[in-house]
Amino acid sequence: MARMTTWQEFAEQAPELAKTARAQLEAAKHHVLATLRRDGSPRVSCTEVGWRGPDLTLGSMPGSRKALDLRRDPRFALHANPGDGLMASPDVKIAGQAVEVTGDEQHAWVEEVSPPSEDSHLFRLEVTEVTTTGVSDDQTHLVIQHWTPAEGARTFKRR
Template sequence: MTTWQEFAAEAPELAAAVRKRFAAARHHVLATVRRDGSPRVSGIEVAWRGPDLTLGSMPGSRKALDLLRDPRCALHANPGDGSMADPDVKVSGRAVEVTGAEHRAWVAEVQPPSEDSHLFRLDLTEVVSTGVADDQTHLVIRLWRPGQGVRTFRRA
């Protein structure tokens, strides 16, 4: 697994563009795996804590229980106004629960609704950015996976 910091060091331009998209809106969409294996999508807010992309959740929420049972997830940035002026971005990986002193520091700083709120950091397995080319004739897809660098695809 790769931390956000490692991803940003490996692909700084893509990391900056992805972070900008997540910072552009407060609410995003998280996909988790239900107990029966089907997908669950939930609204989520994200933040960066030190080197990590993090997700918070109310205690015992379905998404938190999903992540505790099966940490695989995908995070889709709010697509904005639909104009595609900025690229559409998605991040996939595994959520790792943050506990102990780091969790207590987060609770003291952020003051979530409950001290029992969950905090997860995301270890990345894939980042995808899909945008419209400057000349508006095709899509430009940038794909990053750990150790593979950024690959660019064009689709008409």
């Protein structure tokens, strides 16, 4: 199993990459979340993300398929909304494991954000990798930045 880290730990290790990724996540309300169904096949769902203290989080309606998927198998992949398709900003992908937040912390979140139901799920997203893909300033190649807790941030160029 890959080592996981909090968003804050990621941001401390790769501040520029974290700044880019967060900007893309905050630029649009809806993103695409991939989870695993009971039979192991992928499921994609629309989701919203946010920050609660040092953590990247997502919420969902009570009993939603994505919440049930994450309870059963916490692995996820998150693709930030790519915007208008012009690639003016890098494409952002994040993978890791979702940890359900319950008890007093979940109740405090409900009080703070007022989701449609007090029984809404809250998940803290533990990060195992972050990747951005953008176009170079001179438009001649792709610039891929990839981070993992074990390897840190690396940059690749592809023509």
